[in-house]
Every structure is written in C-alpha cells, then in structure tokens.
Amino acid sequence: MSEGDTDVRDASEEPTGRPANDPTDEAAGKGDHRAIDATGLSHAFGDIRVLDDVSLSVGTGEIVALVGPNGSGKSTLLRFLANVRAPDEGAIRVGTDGHTRVGYLPQQPIFRSGFTAADTLQFYAQFVDGDVDVSKILDRVGLAHAGNRRVEALSGGMARLLGLGRALIGDPAVLILDEPASGLDPGMVERLFDIVSSLADTGTAIILSSHNLGPVERTADRVVVLDDGSFVADGTPRELIESAGTTDLQTAFGTLVSTDGVDGR
Numbered sequence: 001m002s003e004g005d006t007d008v009r010d011a012s013e014e015p016t017g018r019p020a021n022d023p024t025d026e027a028a029g030k031g032d033h034r035a036i037d038a039t040g041l042s043h044a045f046g047d048i049r050v051l052d053d054v055s056l057s058v059g060t061g062e063i064v065a066l067v068g069p070n071g072s073g074k075s076t077l078l079r080f081l082a083n084v085r086a087p088d089e090g091a092i093r094v095g096t097d098g099h100t101r102v103g104y105l106p107q108q109p110i111f112r113s114g115f116t117a118a119d120t121l122q123f124y125a126q127f128v129d130g131d132v133d134v135s136k137i138l139d140r141v142g143l144a145h146a147g148n149r150r151v152e153a154l155s156g157g158m159a160r161l162l163g164l165g166r167a168l169i170g171d172p173a174v175l176i177l178d179e180p181a182s183g184l185d186p187g188m189v190e191r192l193f194d195i196v197s198s199l200a201d202t203g204t205a206i207i208l209s210s211h212n213l214g215p216v217e218r219t220a221d222r223v224v225v226l227d228d229g230s231f232v233a234d235g236t237p238r239e240l241i242e243s244a245g246t247t248d249l250q251t252a253f254g255t256l257v258s259t260d261g262v263d264g265r
C-alpha cells in the first residue's frame with residue numbers, strides 16, 4: 001500500500017453528503033426494489049488484483065452480510081459501494097432517482113478531535129435536510145451517557161458506535177457498515193445487530209461486513225462470501241450451511257474459503 005493511497009482513503013472516509021432521500025420513494029417491502037446495484041466491479045492495487053468482476057444487488061429492507069478472510073477485498077468493495085473511491089472497472093447504481101442517501105461506517109471512523117460526541121453528530125446533521133435528533137441517535141447507538149465526552153476520549157468500540165450514529169444521520173435508504181461489530185462487547189454486538197434488524201424492517205437496505213458469524217447467521221437475509229477477489233457463495237445463511245453440509249455458518253465458512261493465509265497475495 002502506498003502512502004498516497006492511505007491518505008486518499010483516510011481523507012475521503014466521511015459521509016458522502018448525497019442528498020436526502022424522499023422517504024416515499026423507497027417502499028418498506030423487503031427486497032421489493034433494488035436499492036443498490038453494482039455490476040462488474042474489478043480493481044487492482046498495483047499488481048494486487050483485489051476484486052475480479054464482482055456484481056452485487058441489494059433490495060430495500062434486505063440485510064446482506066459480506067464475509068471473507070482478512071484481505072479478501074471486503075473494505076475495498078464497501079468503499080466503492082459508498083462512493084468514497086472508484087473502482088478501475090464496473091458500474092454502481094444507487095436508488096432509482098439519483099437522490100438516494102447512503103450512510104457509511106468505515107472500518108476505522110475518524111473524527112476531528114476537540115469536539116464532543118454530540119457536537120460531532122450535530123456538525124454532520126447540518127448537511128442533511130430536516131431535523132436531526134442527536135440525543136435520539138446517541139441513545140440508539142448506546143452512547144446516551146457519552147454525548148459530552150470528547151471524541152479522542154472515546155474507546156475504540158465507542159468510536160465505532162459514534163461512527164454508526166454518524167452513518168444514521170438523515171435516515172439513509174442504504175446503509176454500508178464495514179465491520180460494525182468489531183471491538184464491541186457481546187451485549188453491544190447484540191444491540192448493534194438489533195439496530196440493523198429494526199432499520200431493515202423500515203426498508204433500509206443494509207450491506208455489512210463482519211467476522212461475527214453467529215450474529216450474521218441470525219440476522220442476515222443473505223450472506224455473500226468473498227474470497228480472493230471473487231464471490232464464492234451467495235445465499236441465505238441456511239442455504240450456505242446446508243450446501244456446506246455443516247450445522248452453523250462459522251463452520252460452513254471454513255469449507256467455503258481458502259485457508260492458506262490472508263488474501264491479497
């Protein structure tokens with residue numbers, strides 16, 4: 001990875017500021033409408049081919065979990081879907097009218113130091129139409145007690161929750177969450193997946209990456225397995241478990257992906 005690439009990634013991993021979605025234009029029916037369509041995405045970093053002709057379509061109210069070994073390309077794909085970076089090849093269509101709001105939680109959310117958690121959300125709230133209830137968002141992500149704490153004083157897990165809160169501003173129709181459960185205690189992991197479920201119930205399309213395959217098995221409508229830049233499986237948790245002849249997703253995962261070290265070799 002070059003220095004330049006790192007800089008671009010860090011500087012650009014903020015909400016994309018796409019315009020607010022008309023709440024009437026996305027029905028709450030699960031999968032009734034395509035919320036996001038990605039076709040033929042390919043990308044290389046130097047001589048490392050990270051994605052190879054990957055296509056993904058997610059409907060309204062659908063929860064799609066993107067799983068795969070370390071270095072398999074999950075974060076890269078999610079950055080493309082969130083429009084913080086462009087792939088070498090392929091096309092991404094979000095919503096039907098060009099006005100669909102996308103919320104994005106990067107793997108390592110970054111905040112400007114010196115501000116409180118509440119101030120931080122208030123800052124981002126000015127970029128969306130309509131009123132934003134910052135206290136409600138803090139409460140929803142489990143940070144009601146930490147609104148007055150400066151962002152640099154937040155623990156790693158708390159910073160991730162604040163990043164989730166930032167992604168929820170403006171009630172995005174599409175939510176892209178890069179390892180949202182990483183660093184959270186077991187109770188917060190459950191809470192996070194409960195939040196994801198309730199958002200999907202109101203029609204939000206959610207694409208999340210996770211290594212927490214227990215909650216993924218319980219929560220995701222579909223699991224897409226990325227290995228070495230390509231999808232090697234795509235189905236409901238039950239379908240993947242049955243096709244692998246296992247009893248749980250964690251064990252099925254082990255049969256689906258290569259196990260000879262991290263990807264991106």
Ligand SMILES: Nc1ncnc2c1ncn2[C@@H]1O[C@H](COP(=O)(O)OP(=O)(O)OP(=O)(O)O)[C@@H](O)[C@H]1O
Binds near residue numbers: 045050068070072075
């Ligand atoms: N900006 C970059 N410049 C160069 N290489 C990169 C860059 N971003 C990612 N890569 C490489 O692309 C490959 C995929 O990385 P990516 O972060 O997408 O994987 P991942 O599946 O999200 O991994 P993890 O589960 O460990 O978070 C890796 O080999 C990584 O080193």
